[in-house]
Amino acid sequence: MNRRERLIARARQGFRAAYGADPTAFIAAPGRVNLIGEHVDYNDGFVLPCAIDRETIVALGPPAAAAGPPLFEAAALDMGFARDSFALDGPIAHGPGNWQNHVRGVVDALERGGHRVMPMRIAIAGDVPIGAGLSSSAAFGVAVALACSEYSVLNLSPETLARAAQAAENDFVGCACGIMDQMASAASTAGHALLLDCRTLAYRPVPIHPSLAITVIDTGLRRELTGSAFNQRRAECEAAARHYGVAALRDLDWAQLEQARGNLDDVHYARARHVVSELARVDPVAAALAGGDGQALAGLLAEAHRSLAQDFAVSLPPIDRLAALVAEALGTAGGARLTGAGFGGCVVAVADRTAGAAIDEAVARYNRDADLPAQAEIFEAGKGAAPIAFVG
Ligand code: GLA
Numbered sequence: 001m002n003r004r005e006r007l008i009a010r011a012r013q014g015f016r017a018a019y020g021a022d023p024t025a026f027i028a029a030p031g032r033v034n035l036i037g038e039h040v041d042y043n044d045g046f047v048l049p050c051a052i053d054r055e056t057i058v059a060l061g062p063p064a065a066a067a068g069p070p071l072f073e074a075a076a077l078d079m080g081f082a083r084d085s086f087a088l089d090g091p092i093a094h095g096p097g098n099w100q101n102h103v104r105g106v107v108d109a110l111e112r113g114g115h116r117v118m119p120m121r122i123a124i125a126g127d128v129p130i131g132a133g134l135s136s137s138a139a140f141g142v143a144v145a146l147a148c149s150e151y152s153v154l155n156l157s158p159e160t161l162a163r164a165a166q167a168a169e170n171d172f173v174g175c176a177c178g179i180m181d182q183m184a185s186a187a188s189t190a191g192h193a194l195l196l197d198c199r200t201l202a203y204r205p206v207p208i209h210p211s212l213a214i215t216v217i218d219t220g221l222r223r224e225l226t227g228s229a230f231n232q233r234r235a236e237c238e239a240a241a242r243h244y245g246v247a248a249l250r251d252l253d254w255a256q257l258e259q260a261r262g263n264l265d266d267v268h269y270a271r272a273r274h275v276v277s278e279l280a281r282v283d284p285v286a287a288a289l290a291g292g293d294g295q296a297l298a299g300l301l302a303e304a305h306r307s308l309a310q311d312f313a314v315s316l317p318p319i320d321r322l323a324a325l326v327a328e329a330l331g332t333a334g335g336a337r338l339t340g341a342g343f344g345g346c347v348v349a350v351a352d353r354t355a356g357a358a359i360d361e362a363v364a365r366y367n368r369d370a371d372l373p374a375q376a377e378i379f380e381a382g383k384g385a386a387p388i389a390f391v392g
Pocket of ligand 1: 034179180341
């Protein structure tokens with residue numbers, strides 16, 4: 001059995017154990033790694049994530065035959081097999097914890113959008129590392145949204161699935177995240193990164209040159225997005241946008257950043273500068289990715305890391321050290337930077353496939369004096385959320 005088959009088998013067994021029946025279908029939604037455009041999605045900017053070959057699987061089937069109000073039932077295999085159920089014939093209340101709120105929030109958002117979700121039962125299992133900055137939450141939310149779409153024959157677009165999963169995070173879980181992760185999970189193309197305009201949701205796949213490998217190095221340092229400095233960063237960006245009189249920091253350019261600074265304090269100025277500089281790197285990284293240009297990636301990703309660490313202040317000293325060691329080992333073969341929201345999580349390296357040994361050596365050096373060992377793994381750029389066509 002391969003990785004996905006094992007995951008499907010787990011979801012199927014979980015469904016049987018929870019409901020005493022076989023599921024009628026399976027759907028999958030991937031996690032993502034972001035290559036460039038960090039903390040710019042909620043500033044209406046451009047991002048370049050790609051889906052990874054780690055995913056959430058939902059096994060689904062019809063509701064219990066029992067009389068009573070129509071229920072939506074869910075079982076989360078990776079949350080100690082916790083169960084949840086809620087009625088669909090009235091307002092949907094918040095649940096007792098995060099995973100329940102992802103499910104309830106998705107169903108609530110779809111219903112509010114005029115999409116009628118039928119009573120159903122789902123069992124959810126995944127292998128996206130949780131809390132690592134690889135968007136296990138977005139994979140979870142998009143998977144639940146697509147399960148609703150499939151079972152209730154709603155034919156929802158990737159954009160609608162992504163918006164519902166984001167609304168669940170924003171309104172039910174309490175994290176003011178942007179739309180990047182959910183769109184990467186919903187709309188990616190295998191072998192490509194996704195160049196996404198977070199203002200319009202227009203997107204296009206950008207090919208990843210076959211000479212390049214995407215290596216994710218997990219520091220093992222974990223963070224909770226909710227209640228972390230994430231919401232604070234977003235508020236700082238919005239305050240900076242108000243200062244400059246723009247709808248979002250995406251609308252600011254270098255000249256305005258300096259000329260209209262006025263009395264803007266150092267912190268807000270630095271946050272705005274990160275967004276402006278990061279947005280200027282998105283197209284060049286997309287070009288370097290498509291062209292297999294390791295040397296360009298080395299420079300661009302080093303600048304991106306510096307900006308995240310210094311201007312946006314979302315790195316940690318061990319992550320700076322790991323990114324620097326990997327960048328040094330790669331030389332002109334590629335680049336490395338912190339990926340995801342920060343405050344822990346992963347470093348991503350985009351580099352020539354022949355540089356694997358250099359990355360491994362850099363990680364081994366880091367691990368010699370790290371409290372937690374980091375682990376490197378190459379991910380293939382997967383495709384976005386989809387029903388699983390045939391399960392034997
Ligand atoms: C988290 C959020 C995204 C995005 C990134 C930072 O993953 O969910 O919306 O803001 O952080 O780029």
